Amino acid sequence: MNRAQNQGGDNLSSYYENFMSIITQLITLSSYILILINFRVWLVAVIMVIPIFKYIINNKFNLKRFEIIKKRTNYSRKSWYLTYLLSYGNFYK
Structure with a gap:
């Protein structure tokens, strides 16, 4: 049990940070797509x-x-x- 916890290294806060990072990247990606559609399809x-x-x-x-x-x-x-x-x-x- 202890070895599994030590090897994993992931906890709830790191999952939350990863989730927020994905959301941020999706917003950034959609903004870039909107800009590029207006520029070059x-x-x-x-x-x-x-x-x-x-x-x-x-x-x-x-x-x-x-x-x-x-x-x-x-x-x-x-x-x-x-x-x-x-x-x-x-x-x-």
Whole structure:
């Protein structure tokens, strides 16, 4: 339980900050779109396509990162357990 809390690092305030950041970015994006529509319509299409490519690339990297962490989980747990046995409680000598 403690390890999960330490590894997560997320709490309610960070979720709220992330949510507010998303709302701010959506407002900014809609403002930019309105400005660009008044300026050049084709430019809006280009600007909307770029984040799609960014999402695809980030998604690939995040999936690879997840797989690496998943493969290292058993080793990490074993390492933590051995450290716990050697450092804490009655086992430390």
